[in-house]
Amino acid sequence: MEHSTHHSGTSHDHAAHAGGHGEHEGHGGHHDGQAHGTTWATAMRATLHCLTGCAVGEILGMAIGTALMWGNAPTMVLAIALAFVFGYSFTLFAVVRAGVSLKAAVKVALAADTVSIAVMELVDNGIIALVPGAMDAHLSDGLFWYALLGGFAVAFVITTPVNKWMIGRGKGHAVVHAYH
Numbered sequence: 001m002e003h004s005t006h007h008s009g010t011s012h013d014h015a016a017h018a019g020g021h022g023e024h025e026g027h028g029g030h031h032d033g034q035a036h037g038t039t040w041a042t043a044m045r046a047t048l049h050c051l052t053g054c055a056v057g058e059i060l061g062m063a064i065g066t067a068l069m070w071g072n073a074p075t076m077v078l079a080i081a082l083a084f085v086f087g088y089s090f091t092l093f094a095v096v097r098a099g100v101s102l103k104a105a106v107k108v109a110l111a112a113d114t115v116s117i118a119v120m121e122l123v124d125n126g127i128i129a130l131v132p133g134a135m136d137a138h139l140s141d142g143l144f145w146y147a148l149l150g151g152f153a154v155a156f157v158i159t160t161p162v163n164k165w166m167i168g169r170g171k172g173h174a175v176v177h178a179y180h
């Protein structure tokens with residue numbers, strides 16, 4: 001089932017969406033022993049959604065910290081903080097657009113994305129810290145971008161199974177699907 005329209009800023013037909021659940025009737029919402037929606041494709045979409053917000057925030061934070069000539073630690077703190085802000089905001093705006101109050105939408109965004117963003121940031125920043133010279137590279141250096149993009153790739157690979165596990169238990173990004 002395709003849920004990407006939820007995040008693209010376009011509306012989608014709820015009647016058509018509800019009609020798509022008919023194929024699952026008769027087997028209790030389970031397929032091959034897995035909870036409905038707990039496919040690798042669903043987990044990958046959830047992870048990509050999260051990664052997009054994290055990447056925007058992290059790159060913006062690094063650009064700001066570098067432009068202000070901050071040291072590594074304050075730049076990394078800003079980048080991580082903005083990764084959480086942008087990661088949450090992508091979900092927050094989509095849920096508010098679905099008609100949920102701001103207070104309830106904040107709770108949904110926190111429940112949906114906290115673990116995913118935390119794992120992603122831990123892995124991504126860990127990779128950057130471990131690549132020799134990456135912490136001292138400037139935005140104009142290829143090493144900076146290779147380490148950052150490599151970190152995002154590794155974070156995606158590690159976070160996808162985490163999201164799959166959480167979605168299968170009705171946690172993480174699964175809570176967002178109640179507002180489709």
